[in-house]
Every structure is written in C-alpha cells, then in structure tokens.
Amino acid sequence: MNSEDDLGRRAFLGAAAMTLAAIRRPPTSDGSTSHWAGVPLSANQRGSGNWFDVVKQIDAGMLNVGYAEAGPANGPVVMLLHGWPYDIQSYADAAPLLTAKGYRVIVPYLRGYGTTRFRSSDTPRNGQQSALAVDIISLMDALQIKRAIVGGFDWGSRTAGIIGALWPERCKALVCVSGYIVVNREANQLPLPPRAELFNKLIWNIASPKWKFDDATYDRSAASFNNADHVAIVIDNYRWRLSLSNGESRYDDLEQKLAKAPVITVPTITIASDFDGSAADGAAYAKRFVGRYEHRILKDIGHNVPQEAPAAFAQAIVDVDRL
Numbered sequence: 001m002n003s004e005d006d007l008g009r010r011a012f013l014g015a016a017a018m019t020l021a022a023i024r025r026p027p028t029s030d031g032s033t034s035h036w037a038g039v040p041l042s043a044n045q046r047g048s049g050n051w052f053d054v055v056k057q058i059d060a061g062m063l064n065v066g067y068a069e070a071g072p073a074n075g076p077v078v079m080l081l082h083g084w085p086y087d088i089q090s091y092a093d094a095a096p097l098l099t100a101k102g103y104r105v106i107v108p109y110l111r112g113y114g115t116t117r118f119r120s121s122d123t124p125r126n127g128q129q130s131a132l133a134v135d136i137i138s139l140m141d142a143l144q145i146k147r148a149i150v151g152g153f154d155w156g157s158r159t160a161g162i163i164g165a166l167w168p169e170r171c172k173a174l175v176c177v178s179g180y181i182v183v184n185r186e187a188n189q190l191p192l193p194p195r196a197e198l199f200n201k202l203i204w205n206i207a208s209p210k211w212k213f214d215d216a217t218y219d220r221s222a223a224s225f226n227n228a229d230h231v232a233i234v235i236d237n238y239r240w241r242l243s244l245s246n247g248e249s250r251y252d253d254l255e256q257k258l259a260k261a262p263v264i265t266v267p268t269i270t271i272a273s274d275f276d277g278s279a280a281d282g283a284a285y286a287k288r289f290v291g292r293y294e295h296r297i298l299k300d301i302g303h304n305v306p307q308e309a310p311a312a313f314a315q316a317i318v319d320v321d322r323l
Contacts, residue, residue, distance in 0.1 A: 050092045051220060052107065055115050061138030062123050066115030067108035071099035076172075077145050078317055079136065080107045083154020084234055085200035086304055087113055087224035089217075090153070093310035094317075101318055106148075108139055110155060112233030114224035125229050127237030128247040129183050130254035133162040140170060151317055153177035153305050155237070165262040166254060173267040173320040175313070177305045178276055179295075180285035182258050183241050200225065207275055208302025267292040267323035269316045275303040292323040 052068035059065075068088050078098055080091045088107040095105045109116040110132060112125070136159060140148060149172050152160040157176045164174045165182070201218055204211075239245035247255065268289045272280040282295040296316065298309050306313040 060142035071104040075104035077148040079148040081152035081156025087221045090307040094314040097314035112229045125232035127233040128240040130251040147172045149173045151175035164264040175316045177271045179270040180288040263290045265291045269294045269320045273298045273301040
C-alpha cells in the first residue's frame with residue numbers, strides 16, 4: 001500500500017460534502033464544441049505570477065477536454081497530469097521552465113475538473129484508474145500526438161505510470177511523483193484507523209504541511225472543482241479503489257493487466273518527498289521500473305511537487321528526456 005492511496009482512502013468521503021455547480025461553457029463563434037481556440041479563465045483563477053489564463057477545448061474520446069498549452073507547436077511534447085484535489089495550476093510555474101527549453105507543454109483537466117465535460121449525459125461517471133489513462137490516450141489521438149513525455153503527481157502520477165506500462169509506444173519517458181502507484185485493490189481491503197472526514201483545502205495542508213500557500217492560490221485551483229461531474233468522479237475513484245464500485249466492463253482487460261503490476265520499460269524518474277514518509281527511498285517500487293531509471297528525494301516538499309518545487313520537477317522532465 002502506498003502513501004497516496006493511504007491518504008485517499010481516508011479522504012474520499014470528504015468530497016461528498018461538496019455541493020458544486022457546473023461551470024457554464026461559453027459558446028464558440030461557430031457554435032462548435034469540438035475544438036475551441038481558447039477560453040479565458042475567470043479573474044480569480046488568473047491571479048498574479050505564473051498562472052494558466054487560457055484553456056483550449058477539444059473532443060477526445062468520451063470527453064470534451066479542457067487543456068492549457070504553452071510552448072512551440074513543433075516542440076517535443078510534455079503531457080502533465082494533475083491529481084485530486086488539485087488542477088492544472090499545479091504546473092503553472094513549471095511550464096515556463098519547460099517552454100524555455102523548447103518543449104510544447106500540454107496540461108489537461110482530468111474528467112470531472114474544470115472545463116472538461118462528458119460528451120454524452122449517458123456516459124457513466126466512472127473514476128477508475130484505466131478510464132483516466134484511456135482519456136489521455138484519446139487526448140493524444142485528438143491532438144495528433146504520437147509520443148510524449150508524461151509527468152504527474154497523485155492521480156496524474158498513477159495515470160502516467162499506467163500509460164507507460166500499457167502504451168509504452170506512446171510514452172517517450174515518465175516522471176512519476178510517489179513512484180509506482182498503480183492501484184492494488186486487494187491491498188486496499190486492509191483496514192485503516194478511523195479518521196475525521198477531510199476536505200479539499202485541509203488535504204492541501206495535510207499533504208503539504210510546509211507549503212505556505214495563500215487563499216488566492218487555493219481558490220484558483222478550487223474553481224476547477226466547480227464541475228457538475230466532480231463529486232461523482234472523485235467518489236467513484238475511491239469507491240473503485242476500495243472495490244465498492246465495479247467499474248465498467250469496457251476496461252476489464254486493462255484492469256486485468258494492471259492487476260499483475262506490469263513493469264515499466266520506458267525511461268523514468270521517480271520523485272519522492274516528505275509526503276511519502278518511510279517509502280521515500282523508493283525501494284518498494286524500484287523493481288517495477290526496468291528501463292533507464294533514477295529516483296530523487298525532495299526534502300521539505302509535500303505532495304504537490306510541481307507547485308511546491310517547480311524547478312526540481314521541470315528539471316526532472318528535462319533530465320528524463322536525456323536518459
């Protein structure tokens with residue numbers, strides 16, 4: 001069992017207490033919803049400093065995905081994936097460091113976040129791990145991206161690892177915070193001590209106790225939870241991990257492969273932080289990475305590594321590209 005799963009199991013009920021209204025998407029000039037050139041974010045999401053202030057939209061698989069994009073269109077692609085309860089703004093400081101190196105950076109809202117929407121009201125609001133990975137492969141297809149460096153933390157790290165394990169031909173390299181966190185539902189049946197319900201902002205504090213973020217920083221990301229599907233996706237994600245939700249049969253083959261803890265062959269850098277506690281040395285999962293591999297430990301950094309230590313995270317992306 002890993003620390004991210006541990007926190008998630010204690011925290012997921014807190015999401016149920018959130019009552020969130022849907023974000024109203026502005027119409028495009030031609031009435032199309034398939035691919036928007038760019039939608040400005042509201043003022044409370046922009047703030048000062050480095051913040052993604054424009055979101056593009058594109059139909060990709062079952063979703064219409066909102067994503068931020070920066071850097072040269074012909075640059076090598078870096079796909080950066082956020083977790084819960086976070087959003088694309090976790091990468092707002094790391095992205096300029098990467099675009100300065102010539103990378104094309106794409107940061108999508110996961111299903112249930114921000115401006116990402118299901119294209120059909122009939123699609124199950126499923127949060128299981130393989131569904132999120134298929135979403136990113138669909139996004140790459142829609143954007144005509146053959147291969148990308150994929151990086152992430154929390155849900156994003158899990159999704160990145162799954163892509164590296166199941167679609168190595170689409171993944172040039174990986175940067176995975178907290179290492180190999182593909183869900184083991186058997187291990188998740190072990191009981192944990194009872195804890196009080198945790199809410200999103202409290203989780204930020206618990207997971208990153210030395211990160212002194214201000215209210216404006218939290219509010220910018222919290223705006224992405226204002227999504228009609230957010231609560232359903234978050235609850236289903238953790239229910240699925242606890243085997244309280246069966247998921248969808250369309251993903252059964254993928255989940256059967258993941259249940260065997262497949263090794264990852266693509267070049268990978270894993271990052272541990274104070275959040276990982278006794279697992280920070282990476283010894284528990286090092287054998288899952290059989291390609292070129294490095295492990296790094298960041299001191300005095302919590303769970304939201306890209307936002308707490310953007311330079312270190314960006315450097316890991318640059319370095320894994322050279323492994």
